Amino acid sequence: MNNDILKVLYSEEDIAAACKRLGTQLTEDYKDKTPLIICVLKGAILFMTDVIRDMDIYATIDFIDVSSYNGGTASSGTIRLLKDLDTDVAGRDILLVEDIIDTGRTLKYLEDLLKDRHANSIKVCTLMDKPSGRVVEAKADYVGFNVPSEFVVGYGLDYEEKYRNLPYVGVLKPSVYSDK
Ligand code: XMP
Ligand code: MG
Numbered sequence: 001m002n003n004d005i006l007k008v009l010y011s012e013e014d015i016a017a018a019c020k021r022l023g024t025q026l027t028e029d030y031k032d033k034t035p036l037i038i039c040v041l042k043g044a045i046l047f048m049t050d051v052i053r054d055m056d057i058y059a060t061i062d063f064i065d066v067s068s069y070n071g072g073t074a075s076s077g078t079i080r081l082l083k084d085l086d087t088d089v090a091g092r093d094i095l096l097v098e099d100i101i102d103t104g105r106t107l108k109y110l111e112d113l114l115k116d117r118h119a120n121s122i123k124v125c126t127l128m129d130k131p132s133g134r135v136v137e138a139k140a141d142y143v144g145f146n147v148p149s150e151f152v153v154g155y156g157l158d159y160e161e162k163y164r165n166l167p168y169v170g171v172l173k174p175s176v177y178s179d180k
Pocket of ligand 2: 040041042043044099100
């Protein structure tokens with residue numbers, strides 16, 4: 001699997017440092033609240049489990065799964081809700097944890113859903129932000145890394161459901177796509 005990687009963008013050490021930095025800020029910002037931390041499956045699972053360990057606050061967690069990609073490298077434009085939350089969000093302070101914000105469609109969909117359900121506040125923490133990919137307006141409050149317009153895999157992010165278990169974020173060799 002590691003042989004398929006052209007270059008490492010963010011190493012394990014880079015990611016750990018970003019989690020520390022964000023965790024410290026989130027600890028300060030949420031010290032008087034008990035937020036509901038929502039992990040957007042599947043891509044954010046590694047990031048969420050790491051960053052919450054750097055947050056010294058009371059919080060509850062839940063998971064939601066949405067899909068816009070259908071396994072490839074280009075967004076399909078339509079968001080589907082694959083798995084809903086178990087928690088009632090009415091009146092809750094929500095921290096959405098995302099792997100990457102690209103077109104912004106997923107985030108817009110989730111924010112609209114949470115607003116419809118009367119969340120008290122909604123903030124967004126993303127490991128990566130790809131501002132060059134925006135199609136709809138969407139803004140993250142906490143960002144690990146601003147990434148160039150490349151398709152990235154690893155540390156939760158996939159290509160055709162693989163590479164999620166890489167401990168770092170990298171770019172695949174072109175041959176991985178062309179061999180298909
Ligand atoms: P949108 O376009 O809705 O995208 O902002 C958000 C979701 O799209 C996926 N995504 C990627 N997945 N490498 C991936 O493995 C990428 O470079 C990439 N860009 C977007 C991701 O699931 C994210 O939650
Ligand atoms: Mg995702």
